[in-house]
Amino acid sequence: MIRAIRPRFRDTAARLDPPYDWRTALAVLVVGFCLILSGQRVELDRFTALTGEAILAQLGLAEESQVGRGLGRMIQSLFPIAVEERRELARLSEIDRENLPWLARIERVETTRYELDRQTLQLVPIVETKEYLVEPFGYLLRVLGKMLETLEIALWATILSVLLSAPLAILAAANYTPHRSVYLAARGLVSFLRAIPELVSALFLVLAFGFGPIAGILALGLHAAGFLGKFYAEDIEAADKKPQEALLALGASKLRVLRSAVLPQVAPSYVAYTLYILDRNVRMATVVGLVGAGGIGQELKGRYDLFEYDHVGTILVVIFVTVFLLDQLSARLRARLL
Amino acid sequence: MTSPVDQATVGERVVLAFHDVRKTFPDGTKALDGVSFAVPRGQFCVLLGPSGSGKSTLLRCVNGLVAPDAGTIEVIGRRSSPRTLPEIRRRVAMVHQHFNLVERAPVGINVLTGAIAQVPAWRALLHWFPEPLRNKAVALVLRVGLEPQHLHRRVGELSGGQQQRVGIARAFLCDPDLLLADEPVASLDPTTAQDILSLLREAARERSATVLCSLHQPELAVRFADRILGLRAGRIVFDGPPERLDDAALARIYGHGFPTDRLELAA
Secondary structure (H helix, E strand, O other): OHHHHHHHHHOOOOOOOOOOOHHHHHHHHHHHHHHHHHHHHOOHHHHHHHHHHHHHHHHOOOOOOHHHHHHHHHHHHHOOOOOOEEEEHHHOOOOOOOOOOOOOEEEEEEEEEEEEOOOOOOEEEEEEEEEEEEEOOHHHHHHHHHHHHHHHHHHHHHHHHHHHHHHHHHHOOOOOOOOHHHHHHHHHHHHHHHHOOHHHHHHHHHHHHOOOHHHHHHHHHHHHHHHHHHHHHHHHHHOOHHHHHHHHHOOOOHHHHHHHHHHHHHHHHHHHHHHHHHHHHHHHHHHHHHHOOOOHHHHHHHHHHOOOHHHHHHHHHHHHHHHHHHHHHHHHHHHHHO | OOOHHHHHHHOOOEEEEEEEEEEEOOOOOEEEEEEEEEEEOOOEEEEEOOOOOOHHHHHHHHOOOOOOOEEEEEEOOEEOOOOOHHHHHHHEEEEOOOOOOOOOOEHHHHHHHHHOOOOOHHHHHHOOOOHHHHHHHHHHHHHOOOOHHHHHOEHHHOOHHHHHHHHHHHHHOOOOOEEEEEOOOOOOOHHHHHHHHHHHHHHHHHOOOEEEEEEOOHHHHHHHOOEEEEEEOOEEEEEEOHHHOOHHHHHHHHOOOOOOHHHHHHO
Protein backbone atom coordinates (compact mmCIF):
# COMPACT_ATOMS: atom_id res chain seq x y z
CA MET A 1 0.00 0.00 0.00
CA ILE A 2 2.82 2.38 0.95
CA ARG A 3 4.48 1.46 -2.31
CA ALA A 4 1.44 2.61 -4.22
CA ILE A 5 1.41 5.98 -2.54
CA ARG A 6 5.10 6.83 -2.76
CA PRO A 7 5.54 7.48 -6.47
CA ARG A 8 2.48 9.65 -6.59
CA PHE A 9 3.77 12.17 -4.02
CA ARG A 10 7.43 12.15 -4.93
CA ASP A 11 7.36 14.87 -7.60
CA THR A 12 4.58 17.05 -6.26
CA ALA A 13 4.87 19.93 -3.85
CA ALA A 14 2.35 18.26 -1.60
CA ARG A 15 4.63 16.39 0.78
CA LEU A 16 6.16 16.85 4.22
CA ASP A 17 9.93 16.57 4.50
CA PRO A 18 11.80 15.78 7.74
CA PRO A 19 13.02 18.98 9.41
CA TYR A 20 16.75 18.30 8.87
CA ASP A 21 18.74 16.90 5.98
CA TRP A 22 22.39 16.66 4.91
CA ARG A 23 22.57 20.41 4.37
CA THR A 24 21.85 21.02 8.05
CA ALA A 25 24.55 18.56 9.04
CA LEU A 26 27.03 20.26 6.71
CA ALA A 27 26.18 23.69 8.12
CA VAL A 28 26.72 22.44 11.68
CA LEU A 29 30.10 21.01 10.70
CA VAL A 30 31.25 24.21 8.97
CA VAL A 31 30.13 26.42 11.86
CA GLY A 32 31.80 24.13 14.38
CA PHE A 33 35.08 24.20 12.45
CA CYS A 34 35.01 27.99 12.25
CA LEU A 35 34.35 28.26 16.00
CA ILE A 36 37.31 26.03 16.77
CA LEU A 37 39.61 28.14 14.58
CA SER A 38 38.33 31.34 16.14
CA GLY A 39 38.58 29.93 19.67
CA GLN A 40 42.29 29.42 19.17
CA ARG A 41 42.72 32.96 17.90
CA VAL A 42 41.12 34.45 21.02
CA GLU A 43 43.14 32.18 23.36
CA LEU A 44 40.18 30.21 24.64
CA ASP A 45 42.59 27.37 25.56
CA ARG A 46 44.58 29.64 27.88
CA PHE A 47 41.31 31.01 29.29
CA THR A 48 40.15 27.50 30.15
CA ALA A 49 43.50 26.60 31.72
CA LEU A 50 43.68 29.74 33.88
CA THR A 51 40.07 29.59 35.04
CA GLY A 52 40.34 25.91 35.82
CA GLU A 53 43.47 26.58 37.83
CA ALA A 54 41.73 29.34 39.79
CA ILE A 55 38.77 27.11 40.59
CA LEU A 56 41.06 24.26 41.68
CA ALA A 57 43.01 26.69 43.86
CA GLN A 58 39.80 27.80 45.51
CA LEU A 59 38.90 24.21 46.25
CA GLY A 60 42.38 23.65 47.67
CA LEU A 61 43.27 21.14 45.01
CA ALA A 62 46.05 23.15 43.45
CA GLU A 63 48.72 25.67 44.30
CA GLU A 64 47.84 29.36 44.20
CA SER A 65 46.72 30.43 40.77
CA GLN A 66 47.81 33.47 38.87
CA VAL A 67 44.28 34.75 38.33
CA GLY A 68 43.28 34.19 41.93
CA ARG A 69 46.35 36.02 43.20
CA GLY A 70 45.76 39.05 40.98
CA LEU A 71 42.06 39.31 41.75
CA GLY A 72 42.58 38.68 45.45
CA ARG A 73 45.19 41.40 45.79
CA MET A 74 42.97 43.84 43.94
CA ILE A 75 39.88 43.07 46.03
CA GLN A 76 41.85 43.25 49.26
CA SER A 77 43.14 46.69 48.41
CA LEU A 78 39.58 47.95 47.73
CA PHE A 79 38.57 47.33 51.34
CA PRO A 80 38.07 48.98 53.72
CA ILE A 81 36.52 51.54 51.42
CA ALA A 82 37.28 55.21 51.95
CA VAL A 83 34.46 57.11 53.59
CA GLU A 84 36.16 60.07 55.23
CA GLU A 85 37.95 62.93 53.57
CA ARG A 86 41.22 64.03 55.13
CA ARG A 87 42.92 67.18 53.94
CA GLU A 88 45.94 69.04 55.26
CA LEU A 89 44.75 72.26 56.82
CA ALA A 90 47.74 74.29 55.79
CA ARG A 91 46.82 73.78 52.14
CA LEU A 92 43.24 74.90 52.60
CA SER A 93 42.64 78.58 52.41
CA GLU A 94 39.46 80.13 53.72
CA ILE A 95 38.83 77.68 56.53
CA ASP A 96 37.28 79.25 59.58
CA ARG A 97 38.56 77.32 62.58
CA GLU A 98 35.69 78.49 64.77
CA ASN A 99 33.05 77.55 62.24
CA LEU A 100 33.94 74.19 60.71
CA PRO A 101 31.68 72.39 58.23
CA TRP A 102 29.09 70.00 59.70
CA LEU A 103 30.58 66.97 61.47
CA ALA A 104 34.07 68.04 60.52
CA ARG A 105 36.89 68.08 63.02
CA ILE A 106 40.55 69.00 63.08
CA GLU A 107 43.05 66.32 63.87
CA ARG A 108 46.63 66.96 64.89
CA VAL A 109 49.13 64.42 63.83
CA GLU A 110 52.64 64.53 65.22
CA THR A 111 55.24 63.16 62.97
CA THR A 112 58.83 62.68 63.89
CA ARG A 113 61.41 63.34 61.30
CA TYR A 114 65.14 62.74 61.74
CA GLU A 115 67.60 65.24 60.49
CA LEU A 116 71.37 65.02 60.38
CA ASP A 117 73.08 67.50 62.63
CA ARG A 118 76.06 68.71 60.65
CA GLN A 119 78.11 69.47 63.72
CA THR A 120 77.61 66.31 65.70
CA LEU A 121 76.91 64.13 62.75
CA GLN A 122 74.02 62.57 64.63
CA LEU A 123 70.41 62.11 63.69
CA VAL A 124 68.26 64.52 65.64
CA PRO A 125 64.55 63.87 65.92
CA ILE A 126 62.37 66.80 64.91
CA VAL A 127 58.72 66.65 65.91
CA GLU A 128 56.33 68.30 63.48
CA THR A 129 52.66 68.80 64.04
CA LYS A 130 50.42 68.68 61.01
CA GLU A 131 46.81 69.63 61.18
CA TYR A 132 44.22 67.81 59.11
CA LEU A 133 40.64 68.73 58.44
CA VAL A 134 38.72 65.45 58.72
CA GLU A 135 35.22 65.16 57.37
CA PRO A 136 33.89 61.75 58.46
CA PHE A 137 31.58 61.26 55.46
CA GLY A 138 33.36 63.71 53.21
CA TYR A 139 34.50 61.31 50.52
CA LEU A 140 31.26 59.36 50.45
CA LEU A 141 29.32 62.59 49.96
CA ARG A 142 31.71 63.63 47.23
CA VAL A 143 31.18 60.32 45.43
CA LEU A 144 27.43 60.58 45.88
CA GLY A 145 27.61 64.06 44.36
CA LYS A 146 29.50 62.62 41.40
CA MET A 147 26.95 59.81 41.13
CA LEU A 148 24.17 62.40 41.01
CA GLU A 149 26.05 64.14 38.23
CA THR A 150 26.25 60.80 36.42
CA LEU A 151 22.51 60.28 36.84
CA GLU A 152 21.90 63.77 35.51
CA ILE A 153 24.10 63.06 32.49
CA ALA A 154 22.12 59.87 31.87
CA LEU A 155 18.80 61.67 32.28
CA TRP A 156 19.68 64.49 29.88
CA ALA A 157 21.18 62.05 27.42
CA THR A 158 17.89 60.13 27.49
CA ILE A 159 15.84 63.30 26.99
CA LEU A 160 18.11 64.30 24.10
CA SER A 161 17.82 60.87 22.50
CA VAL A 162 14.02 60.83 22.75
CA LEU A 163 13.74 64.34 21.29
CA LEU A 164 16.08 63.40 18.43
CA SER A 165 14.72 59.95 17.69
CA ALA A 166 10.98 60.69 17.77
CA PRO A 167 10.98 62.80 14.57
CA LEU A 168 13.70 60.59 13.07
CA ALA A 169 11.54 57.52 13.67
CA ILE A 170 8.60 59.03 11.78
CA LEU A 171 10.86 59.86 8.83
CA ALA A 172 12.45 56.40 9.02
CA ALA A 173 9.14 54.49 9.12
CA ALA A 174 8.42 53.25 5.61
CA ASN A 175 4.66 53.90 5.89
CA TYR A 176 4.90 57.46 7.28
CA THR A 177 7.97 58.92 5.61
CA PRO A 178 7.16 61.84 3.30
CA HIS A 179 9.43 60.51 0.57
CA ARG A 180 11.56 57.50 -0.22
CA SER A 181 14.75 59.59 -0.23
CA VAL A 182 13.90 61.05 3.18
CA TYR A 183 13.34 57.50 4.41
CA LEU A 184 16.73 56.37 3.17
CA ALA A 185 18.46 59.42 4.65
CA ALA A 186 16.75 58.96 8.02
CA ARG A 187 17.55 55.25 8.09
CA GLY A 188 21.16 56.04 7.20
CA LEU A 189 21.45 58.66 9.93
CA VAL A 190 19.94 56.31 12.51
CA SER A 191 22.35 53.53 11.57
CA PHE A 192 25.25 55.97 11.63
CA LEU A 193 24.37 57.20 15.13
CA ARG A 194 24.05 53.63 16.34
CA ALA A 195 27.30 52.59 14.71
CA ILE A 196 29.54 54.88 16.77
CA PRO A 197 30.21 53.50 20.24
CA GLU A 198 29.66 56.01 23.06
CA LEU A 199 33.20 55.65 24.31
CA VAL A 200 34.67 56.53 20.93
CA SER A 201 32.45 59.55 20.32
CA ALA A 202 33.06 60.69 23.91
CA LEU A 203 36.81 60.69 23.20
CA PHE A 204 36.31 63.13 20.35
CA LEU A 205 33.58 65.18 22.04
CA VAL A 206 35.86 65.73 25.03
CA LEU A 207 38.33 67.30 22.61
CA ALA A 208 35.59 69.51 21.21
CA PHE A 209 33.72 70.49 24.40
CA GLY A 210 36.40 69.97 27.02
CA PHE A 211 36.28 67.75 30.11
CA GLY A 212 32.88 67.59 31.74
CA PRO A 213 29.29 66.46 31.39
CA ILE A 214 28.54 68.07 28.00
CA ALA A 215 30.64 65.53 26.14
CA GLY A 216 29.01 62.73 28.11
CA ILE A 217 25.47 63.90 27.42
CA LEU A 218 26.14 64.27 23.70
CA ALA A 219 27.98 60.97 23.35
CA LEU A 220 25.29 58.98 25.15
CA GLY A 221 22.37 60.92 23.65
CA LEU A 222 23.50 60.51 20.04
CA HIS A 223 24.15 56.79 20.36
CA ALA A 224 20.84 56.19 22.13
CA ALA A 225 19.04 58.23 19.46
CA GLY A 226 20.32 55.75 16.91
CA PHE A 227 19.02 52.88 18.98
CA LEU A 228 15.63 54.42 19.79
CA GLY A 229 15.15 55.74 16.25
CA LYS A 230 15.42 52.22 14.85
CA PHE A 231 13.12 50.62 17.40
CA TYR A 232 10.54 53.42 17.40
CA ALA A 233 10.40 53.29 13.59
CA GLU A 234 10.00 49.51 13.47
CA ASP A 235 7.12 49.69 15.95
CA ILE A 236 5.38 52.33 13.85
CA GLU A 237 5.72 50.06 10.81
CA ALA A 238 4.43 47.03 12.69
CA ALA A 239 1.44 48.76 14.32
CA ASP A 240 -2.00 47.36 13.54
CA LYS A 241 -3.17 48.88 10.22
CA LYS A 242 -6.91 48.64 10.86
CA PRO A 243 -7.39 51.65 13.18
CA GLN A 244 -5.04 53.67 10.97
CA GLU A 245 -7.22 52.93 7.96
CA ALA A 246 -10.32 53.92 9.91
CA LEU A 247 -8.88 57.34 10.73
CA LEU A 248 -7.55 57.76 7.20
CA ALA A 249 -11.07 57.10 5.91
CA LEU A 250 -12.32 59.90 8.18
CA GLY A 251 -9.97 62.31 6.42
CA ALA A 252 -7.27 62.53 9.10
CA SER A 253 -3.79 63.63 8.04
CA LYS A 254 -0.77 61.36 8.57
CA LEU A 255 0.29 63.21 11.70
CA ARG A 256 -3.17 62.89 13.23
CA VAL A 257 -3.33 59.20 12.36
CA LEU A 258 0.06 58.75 14.03
CA ARG A 259 -1.12 60.52 17.14
CA SER A 260 -4.50 58.84 17.50
CA ALA A 261 -4.13 55.38 15.97
CA VAL A 262 -0.41 54.55 16.18
CA LEU A 263 0.79 56.19 19.40
CA PRO A 264 -1.65 54.37 21.71
CA GLN A 265 -0.52 51.08 20.20
CA VAL A 266 3.21 51.65 20.43
CA ALA A 267 3.22 53.54 23.76
CA PRO A 268 3.90 50.48 25.98
CA SER A 269 6.92 49.35 24.01
CA TYR A 270 8.17 52.95 23.72
CA VAL A 271 8.09 53.21 27.49
CA ALA A 272 9.98 49.93 27.75
CA TYR A 273 12.65 51.00 25.24
CA THR A 274 13.08 54.40 26.85
CA LEU A 275 13.44 52.94 30.35
CA TYR A 276 15.99 50.49 29.01
CA ILE A 277 17.90 53.40 27.45
CA LEU A 278 17.81 55.33 30.74
CA ASP A 279 19.11 52.26 32.54
CA ARG A 280 21.82 51.71 29.96
CA ASN A 281 22.76 55.40 29.97
CA VAL A 282 23.38 55.33 33.72
CA ARG A 283 25.80 52.44 33.29
CA MET A 284 27.42 53.90 30.20
CA ALA A 285 27.68 57.36 31.81
CA THR A 286 30.12 55.88 34.33
CA VAL A 287 32.12 54.39 31.47
CA VAL A 288 32.35 57.53 29.33
CA GLY A 289 33.49 59.34 32.47
CA LEU A 290 36.70 57.31 32.17
CA VAL A 291 37.70 59.38 29.16
CA GLY A 292 36.87 62.63 30.92
CA ALA A 293 33.23 63.07 30.02
CA GLY A 294 32.16 64.00 33.55
CA GLY A 295 30.50 62.18 36.39
CA ILE A 296 31.67 59.35 38.59
CA GLY A 297 33.75 57.69 35.89
CA GLN A 298 36.10 60.64 35.78
CA GLU A 299 36.59 60.36 39.56
CA LEU A 300 37.12 56.60 39.23
CA LYS A 301 39.78 57.00 36.59
CA GLY A 302 41.59 59.66 38.65
CA ARG A 303 41.72 57.54 41.81
CA TYR A 304 42.65 54.39 39.90
CA ASP A 305 45.57 56.15 38.28
CA LEU A 306 46.76 57.40 41.73
CA PHE A 307 46.56 53.80 43.11
CA GLU A 308 44.02 54.96 45.71
CA TYR A 309 42.16 51.69 45.65
CA ASP A 310 40.17 52.33 48.84
CA HIS A 311 38.61 55.30 47.05
CA VAL A 312 38.01 53.14 43.99
CA GLY A 313 36.21 50.73 46.35
CA THR A 314 33.85 53.47 47.52
CA ILE A 315 33.08 54.42 43.94
CA LEU A 316 32.40 50.83 42.92
CA VAL A 317 30.06 50.25 45.87
CA VAL A 318 28.13 53.44 45.08
CA ILE A 319 27.81 52.50 41.40
CA PHE A 320 26.61 49.02 42.28
CA VAL A 321 24.01 50.24 44.78
CA THR A 322 22.77 52.93 42.38
CA VAL A 323 22.37 50.57 39.44
CA PHE A 324 20.58 48.08 41.67
CA LEU A 325 18.17 50.71 43.03
CA LEU A 326 17.55 52.09 39.56
CA ASP A 327 16.72 48.62 38.29
CA GLN A 328 14.09 48.23 41.01
CA LEU A 329 12.71 51.68 40.28
CA SER A 330 12.43 51.13 36.54
CA ALA A 331 10.77 47.74 37.08
CA ARG A 332 8.10 49.42 39.22
CA LEU A 333 7.70 52.29 36.77
CA ARG A 334 7.22 49.81 33.94
CA ALA A 335 4.65 47.83 35.87
CA ARG A 336 2.66 51.00 36.49
CA LEU A 337 2.89 52.44 32.99
CA LEU A 338 2.25 49.32 30.93
CA MET B 1 -36.24 49.69 -18.07
CA THR B 2 -34.68 52.99 -17.08
CA SER B 3 -31.19 52.97 -15.63
CA PRO B 4 -30.93 53.25 -11.85
CA VAL B 5 -29.04 56.49 -12.17
CA ASP B 6 -31.97 58.17 -13.92
CA GLN B 7 -34.48 56.81 -11.44
CA ALA B 8 -32.60 58.30 -8.54
CA THR B 9 -32.08 61.66 -10.18
CA VAL B 10 -35.78 61.92 -10.87
CA GLY B 11 -36.54 61.32 -7.21
CA GLU B 12 -34.74 62.93 -4.28
CA ARG B 13 -31.29 64.45 -4.26
CA VAL B 14 -28.59 61.94 -5.06
CA VAL B 15 -25.98 61.43 -2.35
CA LEU B 16 -23.84 58.92 -4.19
CA ALA B 17 -23.53 58.07 -7.87
CA PHE B 18 -21.22 55.62 -9.67
CA HIS B 19 -20.78 55.91 -13.44
CA ASP B 20 -19.20 52.91 -15.11
CA VAL B 21 -16.57 52.43 -12.40
CA ARG B 22 -13.89 49.83 -13.05
CA LYS B 23 -11.11 48.48 -10.91
CA THR B 24 -8.65 45.71 -11.69
CA PHE B 25 -6.10 44.73 -9.06
CA PRO B 26 -2.45 44.14 -10.01
CA ASP B 27 -2.94 40.38 -9.74
CA GLY B 28 -5.52 40.59 -12.53
CA THR B 29 -8.66 40.29 -10.38
CA LYS B 30 -11.50 42.33 -11.85
CA ALA B 31 -13.02 43.68 -8.63
CA LEU B 32 -15.35 46.18 -10.32
CA ASP B 33 -16.40 45.69 -13.91
CA GLY B 34 -18.45 48.69 -15.03
CA VAL B 35 -20.57 49.55 -12.00
CA SER B 36 -23.23 52.28 -12.26
CA PHE B 37 -25.84 53.16 -9.68
CA ALA B 38 -27.11 56.08 -7.62
CA VAL B 39 -28.30 56.30 -4.05
CA PRO B 40 -30.83 58.97 -3.00
CA ARG B 41 -30.69 60.73 0.35
CA GLY B 42 -31.86 58.76 3.37
CA GLN B 43 -31.87 55.35 1.69
CA PHE B 44 -30.60 52.25 3.47
CA CYS B 45 -29.00 50.51 0.54
CA VAL B 46 -27.50 47.05 0.97
CA LEU B 47 -24.77 45.63 -1.24
CA LEU B 48 -25.34 41.88 -1.37
CA GLY B 49 -22.96 39.39 -2.82
CA PRO B 50 -20.67 36.43 -2.12
CA SER B 51 -17.11 36.86 -0.91
CA GLY B 52 -14.90 38.33 -3.59
CA SER B 53 -17.77 39.89 -5.53
CA GLY B 54 -16.30 43.40 -5.14
CA LYS B 55 -18.43 44.75 -2.27
CA SER B 56 -15.47 45.96 -0.24
CA THR B 57 -13.74 47.46 -3.24
CA LEU B 58 -16.91 49.33 -4.19
CA LEU B 59 -17.28 50.79 -0.68
CA ARG B 60 -13.61 51.68 -0.49
CA CYS B 61 -13.83 53.51 -3.81
CA VAL B 62 -16.35 55.88 -2.26
CA ASN B 63 -13.95 57.33 0.31
CA GLY B 64 -10.83 56.85 -1.77
CA LEU B 65 -9.24 53.98 0.16
CA VAL B 66 -9.14 52.36 -3.28
CA ALA B 67 -8.62 54.43 -6.41
CA PRO B 68 -10.75 53.23 -9.34
CA ASP B 69 -9.09 52.67 -12.74
CA ALA B 70 -11.91 54.18 -14.75
CA GLY B 71 -15.30 55.78 -14.37
CA THR B 72 -16.48 58.62 -12.15
CA ILE B 73 -17.86 58.70 -8.63
CA GLU B 74 -19.94 61.56 -7.28
CA VAL B 75 -20.29 61.87 -3.54
CA ILE B 76 -22.46 64.57 -1.90
CA GLY B 77 -22.37 66.54 -5.15
CA ARG B 78 -18.56 66.44 -5.51
CA ARG B 79 -16.81 64.48 -8.16
CA SER B 80 -14.29 62.26 -6.37
CA SER B 81 -10.68 63.24 -7.08
CA PRO B 82 -7.55 63.62 -5.01
CA ARG B 83 -8.47 67.30 -4.58
CA THR B 84 -12.00 66.73 -3.29
CA LEU B 85 -11.14 63.61 -1.29
CA PRO B 86 -10.34 65.35 2.02
CA GLU B 87 -13.74 67.07 2.01
CA ILE B 88 -15.55 63.89 0.98
CA ARG B 89 -13.86 61.90 3.73
CA ARG B 90 -14.95 64.37 6.38
CA ARG B 91 -18.59 63.94 5.38
CA VAL B 92 -18.55 60.20 4.75
CA ALA B 93 -18.12 57.92 7.75
CA MET B 94 -17.29 54.23 7.71
CA VAL B 95 -18.07 51.23 9.90
CA HIS B 96 -15.69 48.31 9.47
CA GLN B 97 -15.99 44.54 9.66
CA HIS B 98 -13.16 44.29 12.19
CA PHE B 99 -14.31 47.47 13.95
CA ASN B 100 -10.87 49.07 13.34
CA LEU B 101 -10.80 50.67 16.77
CA VAL B 102 -7.72 51.51 18.81
CA GLU B 103 -7.97 48.64 21.26
CA ARG B 104 -5.69 50.11 23.89
CA ALA B 105 -7.57 53.41 23.99
CA PRO B 106 -10.74 53.84 26.04
CA VAL B 107 -14.20 53.92 24.48
CA GLY B 108 -14.54 57.68 24.95
CA ILE B 109 -11.33 58.48 23.09
CA ASN B 110 -12.21 56.05 20.30
CA VAL B 111 -15.55 57.76 19.75
CA LEU B 112 -13.93 61.21 19.87
CA THR B 113 -11.38 60.25 17.21
CA GLY B 114 -14.37 60.30 14.86
CA ALA B 115 -13.80 64.07 14.85
CA ILE B 116 -10.01 63.85 14.57
CA ALA B 117 -9.99 65.37 11.08
CA GLN B 118 -12.38 68.20 12.01
CA VAL B 119 -10.77 69.79 15.06
CA PRO B 120 -7.75 72.14 14.97
CA ALA B 121 -4.35 70.43 14.82
CA TRP B 122 -3.34 71.26 18.39
CA ARG B 123 -6.56 69.79 19.73
CA ALA B 124 -6.06 66.67 17.62
CA LEU B 125 -2.46 66.21 18.80
CA LEU B 126 -3.25 66.80 22.48
CA HIS B 127 -6.60 64.94 22.30
CA TRP B 128 -8.06 68.07 23.89
CA PHE B 129 -11.51 67.89 22.35
CA PRO B 130 -13.95 70.80 22.88
CA GLU B 131 -16.64 70.30 25.50
CA PRO B 132 -19.69 70.22 23.18
CA LEU B 133 -17.99 67.44 21.23
CA ARG B 134 -17.22 65.50 24.41
CA ASN B 135 -20.85 65.81 25.52
CA LYS B 136 -21.98 64.64 22.12
CA ALA B 137 -19.67 61.62 22.32
CA VAL B 138 -21.13 60.69 25.71
CA ALA B 139 -24.67 61.01 24.35
CA LEU B 140 -23.75 58.82 21.38
CA VAL B 141 -22.17 56.15 23.56
CA LEU B 142 -25.43 55.97 25.51
CA ARG B 143 -27.47 56.06 22.30
CA VAL B 144 -25.71 53.01 20.85
CA GLY B 145 -26.61 51.04 23.95
CA LEU B 146 -23.46 51.21 26.08
CA GLU B 147 -23.36 52.19 29.75
CA PRO B 148 -21.64 55.28 31.20
CA GLN B 149 -19.00 53.11 32.89
CA HIS B 150 -17.94 51.80 29.47
CA LEU B 151 -16.64 55.27 28.57
CA HIS B 152 -13.34 54.70 30.37
CA ARG B 153 -12.93 51.02 29.59
CA ARG B 154 -10.38 50.00 27.01
CA VAL B 155 -12.03 48.88 23.78
CA GLY B 156 -10.00 45.67 23.77
CA GLU B 157 -11.85 44.54 26.91
CA LEU B 158 -15.28 44.76 25.26
CA SER B 159 -17.16 42.06 23.37
CA GLY B 160 -17.40 42.14 19.58
CA GLY B 161 -20.94 43.52 19.62
CA GLN B 162 -19.99 46.25 22.07
CA GLN B 163 -16.95 47.11 19.95
CA GLN B 164 -19.11 47.53 16.87
CA ARG B 165 -21.40 49.82 18.89
CA VAL B 166 -18.34 51.95 19.62
CA GLY B 167 -17.52 51.89 15.90
CA ILE B 168 -21.02 53.12 15.07
CA ALA B 169 -20.81 55.89 17.69
CA ARG B 170 -17.49 57.00 16.19
CA ALA B 171 -18.99 57.00 12.69
CA PHE B 172 -21.97 59.16 13.72
CA LEU B 173 -19.99 61.68 15.79
CA CYS B 174 -19.68 64.20 12.98
CA ASP B 175 -23.16 63.70 11.51
CA PRO B 176 -22.03 62.20 8.19
CA ASP B 177 -24.18 62.59 5.08
CA LEU B 178 -23.25 59.09 3.99
CA LEU B 179 -22.35 56.09 6.10
CA LEU B 180 -20.42 53.23 4.55
CA ALA B 181 -20.64 49.92 6.39
CA ASP B 182 -18.27 47.22 5.20
CA GLU B 183 -19.67 43.87 6.43
CA PRO B 184 -20.46 45.45 9.80
CA VAL B 185 -21.85 42.24 11.29
CA ALA B 186 -19.72 39.58 9.63
CA SER B 187 -17.66 38.99 12.78
CA LEU B 188 -20.70 38.86 15.10
CA ASP B 189 -23.12 36.15 16.18
CA PRO B 190 -26.58 36.17 14.53
CA THR B 191 -28.51 37.80 17.40
CA THR B 192 -25.93 40.53 17.88
CA ALA B 193 -25.84 41.02 14.11
CA GLN B 194 -29.58 41.81 14.08
CA ASP B 195 -29.23 44.22 17.03
CA ILE B 196 -26.33 46.02 15.38
CA LEU B 197 -28.11 46.35 12.03
CA SER B 198 -31.27 47.69 13.75
CA LEU B 199 -29.15 50.21 15.60
CA LEU B 200 -27.38 51.23 12.40
CA ARG B 201 -30.68 51.66 10.58
CA GLU B 202 -32.42 53.62 13.34
CA ALA B 203 -29.46 55.85 14.12
CA ALA B 204 -29.10 56.65 10.42
CA ARG B 205 -32.82 57.38 10.09
CA GLU B 206 -32.78 59.76 13.09
CA ARG B 207 -30.05 61.77 11.40
CA SER B 208 -31.46 61.28 7.88
CA ALA B 209 -28.09 59.83 6.89
CA THR B 210 -27.77 57.65 3.81
CA VAL B 211 -26.32 54.19 4.36
CA LEU B 212 -24.48 51.95 1.95
CA CYS B 213 -23.95 48.67 3.73
CA SER B 214 -22.40 45.48 2.41
CA LEU B 215 -23.70 42.15 3.67
CA HIS B 216 -23.32 38.57 2.58
CA GLN B 217 -26.44 37.15 4.29
CA PRO B 218 -29.57 37.63 2.12
CA GLU B 219 -31.90 37.17 5.12
CA LEU B 220 -30.37 40.21 6.85
CA ALA B 221 -30.46 42.20 3.63
CA VAL B 222 -34.15 41.46 3.10
CA ARG B 223 -34.97 42.40 6.65
CA PHE B 224 -33.17 45.74 6.87
CA ALA B 225 -32.68 47.16 3.38
CA ASP B 226 -34.74 49.77 1.58
CA ARG B 227 -33.02 48.63 -1.54
CA ILE B 228 -30.69 45.81 -2.46
CA LEU B 229 -27.86 45.93 -4.97
CA GLY B 230 -26.77 42.42 -5.93
CA LEU B 231 -23.11 42.18 -6.87
CA ARG B 232 -21.37 39.31 -8.58
CA ALA B 233 -17.88 39.26 -10.04
CA GLY B 234 -17.74 43.05 -10.04
CA ARG B 235 -21.07 43.61 -11.82
CA ILE B 236 -24.44 44.66 -10.51
CA VAL B 237 -26.76 41.73 -11.26
CA PHE B 238 -29.73 42.82 -9.17
CA ASP B 239 -31.15 46.21 -8.20
CA GLY B 240 -34.46 46.51 -6.46
CA PRO B 241 -36.48 46.52 -3.23
CA PRO B 242 -36.13 43.51 -0.91
CA GLU B 243 -39.55 42.15 -1.99
CA ARG B 244 -38.19 41.54 -5.45
CA LEU B 245 -35.25 39.45 -4.21
CA ASP B 246 -36.66 36.09 -5.32
CA ASP B 247 -34.97 32.77 -6.02
CA ALA B 248 -34.07 33.80 -9.53
CA ALA B 249 -32.39 36.94 -8.25
CA LEU B 250 -30.50 34.98 -5.60
CA ALA B 251 -29.37 32.53 -8.24
CA ARG B 252 -28.06 35.46 -10.28
CA ILE B 253 -26.12 36.79 -7.28
CA TYR B 254 -24.86 33.57 -5.74
CA GLY B 255 -24.96 31.20 -8.68
CA HIS B 256 -27.16 28.12 -8.88
CA GLY B 257 -27.53 25.80 -5.94
CA PHE B 258 -27.97 28.54 -3.39
CA PRO B 259 -29.99 27.08 -0.49
CA THR B 260 -33.04 29.30 -0.75
CA ASP B 261 -34.71 27.62 2.23
CA ARG B 262 -32.47 29.77 4.43
CA LEU B 263 -34.51 32.74 3.31
CA GLU B 264 -37.78 31.19 4.38
CA LEU B 265 -36.31 30.33 7.75
CA ALA B 266 -35.32 33.91 8.28
CA ALA B 267 -38.73 35.20 7.26
